[in-house]
Amino acid sequence: QQQVKQSPQSLIVQKGGISIINCAYENTAFDYFPWYQQFPGKGPALLIAIRPDVSEKKEGRFTISFNKSAKQFSLHIMDSQPGDSATYFCAASIGGNTGKLIFGQGTTLQVKP
Amino acid sequence: ETGVTQSPTHLIKTRGQQVTLRCSSQSGHNTVSWYQQALGQGPQFIFQYYREEENGRGNFPPRFSGLQFPNYSSELNVNALELDDSALYLCASSPGEDQPQHFGDGTRLSIL
Numbered sequence: 410q411q412q413v414k415q416s417p418q419s420l421i422v423q424k425g426g427i428s429i430i431n432c433a434y435e436n437t438a439f440d441y442f443p444w445y446q447q448f449p450g451k452g453p454a455l456l457i458a459i460r461p462d463v464s465e466k467k468e469g470r471f472t473i474s475f476n477k478s479a480k481q482f483s484l485h486i487m488d489s490q491p492g493d494s495a496t497y498f499c500a501a502s503i504g505g506n507t508g509k510l511i512f513g514q515g516t517t518l519q520v521k522p
Numbered sequence: 523e524t525g526v527t528q529s530p531t532h533l534i535k536t537r538g539q540q541v542t543l544r545c546s547s548q549s550g551h552n553t554v555s556w557y558q559q560a561l562g563q564g565p566q567f568i569f570q571y572y573r574e575e576e577n578g579r580g581n582f583p584p585r586f587s588g589l590q591f592p593n594y595s596s597e598l599n600v601n602a603l604e605l606d607d608s609a610l611y612l613c614a615s616s617p618g619e620d621q622p623q624h625f626g627d628g629t630r631l632s633i634l
Contacts, residue, residue: 415564443622445625450627451627452524452526452612452614452625452626452627452628453565453612453625454524454624454625455622455623455624458622498564498565500564505620506616506620506621506622506623507553507616507618507620507621507622507623509555509567509570509578509580510555510557510565510567510614510623511567512564512565512566513564514563514564515562515563515564
């Protein structure tokens, strides 16, 4: 019940394309859903986050879509760039953005020039 | 720049030894969490401290312990190191009050 399942494990997208990463959860007590970007040798960096009372949030080229009834949420990266090549993690927590984060397994994104 | 600094960046230990990892957060960051990230996996929550008191613990044995100090620094101590403890250890801090957690770049611990 504490798991967050992420797919796909890896993704290759052409420059300018849309990258889509999906996550699913079981615990309906989760109240905060962030996405993190991690480059090799670095810690995860917060990209964008959403709360379950909102169905979509957009920040620049990054959009989270949230489906509360399906217990799923996804990250869309529009106009993907080679600099977006990194590992992306979805996460969920109880107790807002200072709570214990449960992470997905990660998606390695490669954007080809 | 997240304002979260971890030291050392890399560390090599042998089985059975003890290790202390350190994290320095910005002033006012009352909440600090530690995570373990095995190679190719997502980070796993070890424990969280709030105002120097433990405020939640993940599924890790008691040989993983921590401290948070009044100067917003914290420590992760691991006793009786095992080969499976080889991982990237991440510290994340937040000033609380509904502010997000920001991660340091971690300490890469290798157990031989």
